[in-house]
Amino acid sequence: MVPAPFALGPALLFCPADRPDRYGRAVERADAVIIDLEDAVAPANRTAAREALIAHPQDPARTIVRVNALGTPDHELDLLALQSTGYRTIMVPKAESAAALAAQRGFQIIALCESAAGVIAAAEIAAVDTVVALMWGAEDLIASLGGTSSRRPDGSYRDVARHARSQVLLAAGAHGKVAIDTVHLDIADLAGVAREAEDAAASGFGATACIHPSQVEPIRGGYRPTEAQITAATDILRVAQSQPGVFQHHAQMVDAPLLRHAEAVLQRAGIPLPGD
Template sequence: MPRPDAPVSSFTLGPALLFCPGSRPDRFGKAAERADAVIVDLEDAVTTAEKPAARAAAVTAITGGDDDVPALDPAVTVVRLNGVSFGELDADLTALEGSPVRHVVVAKADDLGVLDHVAAALPEARLIPQIESPIGVLNAPALASHPAVEALFWGTEDMTAGLGGTTARTADGAYRSVIRHIRHSVLIAAGAAGVPALDAINTGIRDLPRLAAEAEDACASGFVAKACVHPHQVETVRRAYTPDAGEVEWAKALLVALRQEAGADADPLTVGAFSFRGQMVDAPVALQAQRIMARYDATRVHQPGE
């Protein structure tokens, strides 16, 4: 059953999440300093031979660190698990059982069975299914509605391979139409279930203008955060999610008007239409104002002068 969403998403790991290979604990500290949250990757970024050490490093980091592995705050650290088809998932779960892990990406999540399996092993963790296959797209509404899920994520390269394609992007770096359709489908499935959606990475590390346009579109479309593969991408994503001064002034003023109209504890979901700056506004507009302020609160610590 879809769950009704709060007026503003409670997801606090964004807007810029940075992947870091679990096999490179020497990078954990720098990643944590740069990004809003770190995704310690046990999957694609780690060779089979390196996976045991990567698991150990991830667990050490979220349990306080040691001389060789910097500590990572479990509240803003995500561990990406291996997909079930590669035979490494159970080893990941065994390593993480009893640890303070709070967020995990379930790579190549195709069906509810794998979410049930992960949730049973890590009952205190919140799950982020990564939709990376055609069957995952078709099952996205069910995956989003799983009670342990806190957000939906999606990926491009495995998706393209699963479709029988060769590239996810055109020569100018834009998504192909089928990939845009998949992106929209995941966003809609998340919205219907009342959970946030996270936008996929852009592997074009040097193409920051393309990343900026993509992140701005993600923010405006409804994705609460975007994943990065390089530290240089983080500030571009954060800027895209940072409301400008005009948006902040408008949102603050509208919310003040809302409280004056309907009371200090007014719920934007139930407020009726009222006049603001010569226009009639209602609940959806008030929700937009709340989301602008939520983005402002999430990004302002990195703004000059804050």
């Protein structure tokens, strides 16, 4: 079951809910904004953040609200505030229980699997009807394991983080849901952002979250197929129209999986498939 391309676009920008002066700029610069009522807001400021969320409406079609974790008093207050807005897509952090998520009615849910329990339960979470996407989180995951760093000194993810990333991607894909890659915390490392976005797109993620406007274009670039990739994909699909079954093309065997790879390239580029 192949997930549909993420309708909002590849670059999702977090914005603190207690900074309404940034809401509009975030929506303008990114494909969608994630207004954050959780980690980006100090507990003492959450009441003011909810008031700001209500008082400064943005386009609901391009706005996700990260609420506080299920089972917390702030979560219930967040949902109450959302009733006074047009926002109906929420990101639920520290998601661990499919049953608890299924009980959240009236919202499309992006489940953030960022603990050991959440990663292990990712497949059950992805099966919930109202869950439209899964995202993973490296830092909370490592904290839940008692670790101290998600990355090695060279900047690459440690094996446990890579495993969690893959498990969330596979769980989402198995249920036809979108997988969202996690944020890159080193704001100055735009080359690293671009590399990880390119890998995310090639692996099957539908979007990548980010924490700074400067990261938006590197993410978009990572998800945007190159002209060479578009040309190669178009060429293979055109040849396939007159070649039944497996065939050889430019000394490469081409079969059904490679045709699907080529179709995915053109989908990401927004180009109709040959014959459509």
